[in-house]
Amino acid sequence: MATASNQDQLNEVVNLLIQEVDSERLKYTDLAKALMALDNIAQGESLGLAAGADTLDQIGVGEAAAVRVALSLKSLSLYSTIEAAVNAGQLGNAASVRAGIGFSSAALTEINKQGWGLNSGIQINNLDDTTYPTGVYFYNVSNGTTTGTPPPGETSGMVLIGANGSPGGYKSQIAIGRGSGKICWRYATSGGYGEWSYAYSTNNTTIDSNGFLKSASPIFRLANEAEYAFGDGFIADGCGAYNSEAEGVTASHDNIGFYTVSGSLGFADDGWTIEIPQDVNGNRLCFVETETADDGTITVRTFGRRFDYETAMIVAGDPVDIPDGRWIDLRLKMPATEPVDDSGASDEVSTEG
Numbered sequence: 001m002a003t004a005s006n007q008d009q010l011n012e013v014v015n016l017l018i019q020e021v022d023s024e025r026l027k028y029t030d031l032a033k034a035l036m037a038l039d040n041i042a043q044g045e046s047l048g049l050a051a052g053a054d055t056l057d058q059i060g061v062g063e064a065a066a067v068r069v070a071l072s073l074k075s076l077s078l079y080s081t082i083e084a085a086v087n088a089g090q091l092g093n094a095a096s097v098r099a100g101i102g103f104s105s106a107a108l109t110e111i112n113k114q115g116w117g118l119n120s121g122i123q124i125n126n127l128d129d130t131t132y133p134t135g136v137y138f139y140n141v142s143n144g145t146t147t148g149t150p151p152p153g154e155t156s157g158m159v160l161i162g163a164n165g166s167p168g169g170y171k172s173q174i175a176i177g178r179g180s181g182k183i184c185w186r187y188a189t190s191g192g193y194g195e196w197s198y199a200y201s202t203n204n205t206t207i208d209s210n211g212f213l214k215s216a217s218p219i220f221r222l223a224n225e226a227e228y229a230f231g232d233g234f235i236a237d238g239c240g241a242y243n244s245e246a247e248g249v250t251a252s253h254d255n256i257g258f259y260t261v262s263g264s265l266g267f268a269d270d271g272w273t274i275e276i277p278q279d280v281n282g283n284r285l286c287f288v289e290t291e292t293a294d295d296g297t298i299t300v301r302t303f304g305r306r307f308d309y310e311t312a313m314i315v316a317g318d319p320v321d322i323p324d325g326r327w328i329d330l331r332l333k334m335p336a337t338e339p340v341d342d343s344g345a346s347d348e349v350s351t352e353g
Contacts, residue, residue, distance in 0.1 A: 151184035218246035223327040257319030264332040265296040277326035
């Protein structure tokens with residue numbers, strides 16, 4: 001039986017061990033060695049040679065759960081949540097426990113204010129405001145609920161803000177457009193945010209019929225049959241395939257070397273508009289003529305190639321179909337889509353403990 005003096009020493013050492021365990025500076029192997037050193041002041045049986053144990057269950061100290069209780073560890077590892085441990089009588093009030101480890105309701109509210117842990121993000125009022133702290137936000141310029149400079153062509157979406165320093169200091173934004181999924185970013189210093197840059201991905205590039213990577217927007221692959229053109233994110237329709245931005249476009253193969261493409265406003269206003277398949281020497285496999293009607297319908301005619309001796313140029317020969325297994329890339333202009341209304345999205349912050 002331990003004396004009062006020994007008991008005080010025991011309590012002092014146990015309290016020290018608790019602090020070391022709580023701070024994760026003490027491993028189970030070290031704990032076993034420390035407990036062995038208490039043999040001369042503690043009551044009960046000797047612990048034996050337990051220095052090589054990895055867990056309490058491997059140490060000869062009787063019931064491992066009782067040792068955990070004595071060291072204020074209890075059986076918390078058996079519970080997946082604080083509430084479960086409270087309900088099992090292993091902890092006190094859940095709110096008090098959270099407060100003790102820095103996760104009180106007030107602390108969680110502050111975290112939620114930056115969009116973390118919410119099903120519906122926090123709306124940013126001004127994309128150009130450099131005082132927003134690190135967090136996840138959403139923006140919608142199309143309906144007027146957000147001002148500032150959005151990524152080009154991306155009027156709504158999500159923006160991740162990273163902050164380093166005081167409000168108005170160095171910041172960065174990474175935005176993902178809601179419709180296209182394009183990824184853009186920009187940086188800010190004391191002078192404000194700079195221009196947006198964007199990443200090339202399958203959302204804004206395409207592999208043309210010759211295997212080259214090209215800037216994309218609405219693209220339709222025109223072929224003799226859709227099976228030659230679909231895949232890589234392109235969906236078959238008519239005698240070709242469209243990407244996500246050209247949804248609604250279709251085509252028909254009306255005659256030898258004669259195709260009709262409908263559902264768009266015609267070719268894109270700037271940048272490249274058509275890519276013709278080539279052979280290994282860079283020679284185009286067919287000669288192409290196009291015509292666009294007032295409603296945007298495009299007529300595509302394909303011909304064999306012949307050399308004109310009078311002009312010393314390659315000109316159209318007899319009508320031929322697009323070679324099997326190949327396609328013609330058409331970059332299009334599409335009708336405007338309806339803006340996305342996010343005004344009903346909730347920006348409330350949970351304050352539950």
